[in-house]
Amino acid sequence: MPLMETKGAHxxxxxxxxxGFLTALGGLATASAxxxxxxxxxxxxxxxxxxxxxxxxxxxxxxxxxxxxLLDDYxxxxxxxxxxxxxxxxxxxxxxxxxxxxxxxxxxxxxxxRPFEDAEPLALVSExxxxxxxHGVYSSDGRLLYAVENDFEAVRGxxxxxxxSGHLAHRIGEIPTHGIGPHDxxxxxxxxxxVVANGGIETHPERARKKLNLDTMQPSVVFVDxxxxxxxxxxxxxxxxxxxxxxxxxxxxxxxxxxxxxxxxPSSDVPPLVAVFxxxxxxxxxxxxxxxxxxxxxxxxxxxxxxxxxVIATSAPRGGHxxxxxxxxxxxxxxQTIPDGCGVAPADxxxxxxxxxNGGVSYVVEPGAQTEILSRPPGFSWDNHLIAIS
Amino acid sequence: xxxxxxxxVLSVLAVQPAAAADFNDAIDNAIAGYIRPATAQFAxxxxxxxxxxxxxxxxxxxxxxxxFRAAYSATIRDFSRIQFLRFGPLLEEDRLSRLAFLPxxxxxxxxxxxxxxxxxxxxxLSAATLKEKSVAVQSLTAFDLIAFDKDTNxxxxxxxxxxxFTCSYAGAIAQNxxxxxxxxxxxxxxxxxxxxxxxxxxxxxxxxxxxxxxxETVYNALTTGITVVKDQDILPxxxxxxxxxxxxxxxxxxxxxxxxxxSGELAGIKDAVVSMDLIPHLPEENHRAxxxxxxxxxxxxxxxSGLKAPIRQTFDGGSYNKLRAVSFTLSSVHYLxxxxxxxxxxxxxxxxxxxxx
Numbered sequence: 001m002p003l004m005e006t007k008g009a010h011x012x013x014x015x016x017x018x019x020g021f022l023t024a025l026g027g028l029a030t031a032s033a034x035x036x037x038x039x040x041x042x043x044x045x046x047x048x049x050x051x052x053x054x055x056x057x058x059x060x061x062x063x064x065x066x067x068x069x070l071l072d073d074y075x076x077x078x079x080x081x082x083x084x085x086x087x088x089x090x091x092x093x094x095x096x097x098x099x100x101x102x103x104x105x106x107x108x109x110x111x112x113x114r115p116f117e118d119a120e121p122l123a124l125v126s127e128x129x130x131x132x133x134x135h136g137v138y139s140s141d142g143r144l145l146y147a148v149e150n151d152f153e154a155v156r157g158x159x160x161x162x163x164x165s166g167h168l169a170h171r172i173g174e175i176p177t178h179g180i181g182p183h184d185x186x187x188x189x190x191x192x193x194x195v196v197a198n199g200g201i202e203t204h205p206e207r208a209r210k211k212l213n214l215d216t217m218q219p220s221v222v223f224v225d226x227x228x229x230x231x232x233x234x235x236x237x238x239x240x241x242x243x244x245x246x247x248x249x250x251x252x253x254x255x256x257x258x259x260x261x262x263x264x265x266p267s268s269d270v271p272p273l274v275a276v277f278x279x280x281x282x283x284x285x286x287x288x289x290x291x292x293x294x295x296x297x298x299x300x301x302x303x304x305x306x307x308x309x310x311v312i313a314t315s316a317p318r319g320g321h322x323x324x325x326x327x328x329x330x331x332x333x334x335x336q337t338i339p340d341g342c343g344v345a346p347a348d349x350x351x352x353x354x355x356x357x358n359g360g361v362s363y364v365v366e367p368g369a370q371t372e373i374l375s376r377p378p379g380f381s382w383d384n385h386l387i388a389i390s
Numbered sequence: 391x392x393x394x395x396x397x398x399v400l401s402v403l404a405v406q407p408a409a410a411a412d413f414n415d416a417i418d419n420a421i422a423g424y425i426r427p428a429t430a431q432f433a434x435x436x437x438x439x440x441x442x443x444x445x446x447x448x449x450x451x452x453x454x455x456x457x458f459r460a461a462y463s464a465t466i467r468d469f470s471r472i473q474f475l476r477f478g479p480l481l482e483e484d485r486l487s488r489l490a491f492l493p494x495x496x497x498x499x500x501x502x503x504x505x506x507x508x509x510x511x512x513x514x515l516s517a518a519t520l521k522e523k524s525v526a527v528q529s530l531t532a533f534d535l536i537a538f539d540k541d542t543n544x545x546x547x548x549x550x551x552x553x554x555f556t557c558s559y560a561g562a563i564a565q566n567x568x569x570x571x572x573x574x575x576x577x578x579x580x581x582x583x584x585x586x587x588x589x590x591x592x593x594x595x596x597x598x599x600x601x602x603x604x605x606e607t608v609y610n611a612l613t614t615g616i617t618v619v620k621d622q623d624i625l626p627x628x629x630x631x632x633x634x635x636x637x638x639x640x641x642x643x644x645x646x647x648x649x650x651x652x653s654g655e656l657a658g659i660k661d662a663v664v665s666m667d668l669i670p671h672l673p674e675e676n677h678r679a680x681x682x683x684x685x686x687x688x689x690x691x692x693x694x695s696g697l698k699a700p701i702r703q704t705f706d707g708g709s710y711n712k713l714r715a716v717s718f719t720l721s722s723v724h725y726l727x728x729x730x731x732x733x734x735x736x737x738x739x740x741x742x743x744x745x746x747x
Contacts, residue, residue, distance in 0.1 A: 060741060062477050062607070064597045074496050088747060104747055134747060183747075247747075301742055317742035339617050339724070340740025357741030358614040359476075360622075370630055373493050373622045378476050378486040381741035 058087030058383035075361030075375030088134030140191025148182040157182035175229035184249040233279040252327035253309030260300025301342040317342035324367035334367030343386030355382035413605035423665030429575040432468035436571035439564040447557035470654030474615030478584035479577035487525040499526040515558040517565035542646040620720040646700035
């Protein structure tokens with residue numbers, strides 16, 4: 001989760017040696033759901049002792065299969081976990097030892113993975129009457145998992161609360177999101193407040209991905225007390241932007257929620273697509289530079305903060321551009337052009353990795369500098385989100 | 391009453407997808423007119439590489455050296471013409487990565503090869519054991535590193551203490567590449583293989599639910615091929631300025647085949663597009679796109695042939711600006727192939743550009 005990136009600075013990063021990780025992979029390779037790649041062994045020999053930066057992303061392979069790929073900071077696929085359907089977001093535990101990969105909406109499965117242990121992934125299935133929206137976040141002590149879900153008969157969003165402290169997961173309750181179509185979720189740095197972007201779009205699993213309320217949709221960003229579930233604050237953009245579905249999110253170093261939108265109004269409109277929310281202030285939208293106006297297809301796919309939380313990246317895969325923002329001032333910093341580039345994750349201090357639907361993994365040192373394509377594993381299409389897992 | 395009836399008709403139209411266009415003719419044209427001959431050609435040239443390696447290792451006569459260079463260059467040329475076919479046979483058993491480990495900006499291949507030399511690792515010396523090793527050390531990109539020096543000279547067969555080892559290792563890579571090329575060609579020739587899957591898109595086909603989905607797989611490989619040439623093969627070599635250019639970053643430039651490779655990549659993509667005969671699938675106002683594409687591709691080839699070869703340590707004689715011009719033209723080509731052709735044909739773009747989340 002993007003949230004964890006800004007939070008990590010406070011927790012201190014747990015450093016895993018590459019050998020430790022790959023040794024664990026070797027064990028997992030015997031598990032049916034997990035397969036190591038041919039490169040893993042050679043990288044094991046070569047980079048032993050390095051502190052690894054590891055990433056994960058959902059993918060589709062050219063043979064039609066889906067899974068989660070584990071990548072190193074060279075963009076090399078070290079391991080794969082097969083999924084029964086298309087995945088989407090990934091929540092990482094605060095100690096970085098576990099993650100949960102969610103099905104893409106309206107999926108009903110999530111997979112709990114302990115990548116450093118010789119353990120089979122554990123499948124989690126949504127409750128009857130609920131499906132996952134593709135995102136979730138751990139509590140700050142790592143004992144709870146909050147997953148955004150659709151209560152589709154009541155047409156309301158909920159946060160399913162799961163106890164994941166043991167080896168099995170139990171759903172222990174749910175919290176209303178005070179909106180429809182909750183999509184991304186983050187946890188404030190102090191662990192007390194859940195931030196949810198309610199996309200506002202009504203869907204029903206029997207009608208697949210059909211959007212049922214575009215004329216009346218009311219997206220919002222809500223701040224909810226994580227312990228009691230009380231609503232702390234709820235914000236909407238100006239009524240003229242009610243068709244801007246607020247979906248993906250990252251928290252910056254100050255805890256402001258940067259939210260990327262997907263516009264459901266006329267394609268000839270050129271609305272703002274990125275907005276900043278806090279509990280106490282009116283939301284602000286950023287100004288997309290004229291050169292990109294109309295070139296983003298009104299669609300932001302991912303939002304991520306760098307490790308320091310002072311630069312925000314927002315990808316627009318349909319337009320093929322990723323835009324960078326100064327988190328402090330809201331100023332536009334620069335852009336990168338990567339066809340179908342969508343997944344964005346913080347890499348080293350200040351830098352980002354961007355994954356794309358054509359298999360590419362690119363390294364961006366600075367917003368305006370030339371990107372470097374690190375890898376392009378044949379047959380892979382990287383899904384919307386790239387997540388730093390260590 | 392009339393208004394509500396109209397309303398019903400409109401809502402029905404809105405939910406019914408437009409009659410799915412049939413792209414089987416274009417896919418069939420691509421398979422028969424481009425993919426099968428091009429993969430057969432690669433199998434043929436790669437099949438001659440092991441013998442050329444053997445000959446130059448037995449005797450580094452000028453004739454053998456020249457024959458070796460020609461055989462390797464032909465292999466790279468014919469590989470460059472099929473490497474963008476990132477679907478089906480070329481992806482089976484990691485074949486594409488085992489033919490070329492690209493991109494490799496961090497030099498993973500070079501470091502792994504050094505380890506093989508340091509350990510005198512004999513599992514690198516036969517195709518049978520090499521193919522079990524890291525893809526980075528069994529590919530033609532590894533061959534470039536061991537058979538040539540950084541100034542494009544052939545070192546294969548030269549008298550030094552690694553002569554035997556390098557000859558065996560290069561022979562193993564050549565055989566590995568020949569076997570993979572042959573398997574790719576055979577798989578594409580097989581009428582009941584992947585080509586059948588591509589040509590039978592529909593409800594009964596698990597991989598392609600329609601011929602449009604099959605066409606999108608083929609067509610998106612072409613546009614991705616353009617992105618690879620521009621963003622992956624050319625821009626890293628150009629760097630941020632002429633002073634910071636790194637011509638050695640062009641794939642296969644170590645063996646003086648950098649331009650052969652770039653030119654072949656683009657010629658292959660162009661020939662594949664032409665082979666499909668897309669006119670019946672394009673609205674009339676977009677027919678000109680094919681002429682424009684032809685014009686742009688020809689311009690690029692003319693510019694590339696005017697570059698001073700080989701590109702390796704420096705870009706001489708205005709080559710930098712010429713290659714920069716090629717990268718700009720490739721942006722137009724990409725735009726033309728996506729917005730000017732794929733869109734009007736009703737083809738969906740990339741994976742994340744589909745119905746979003």
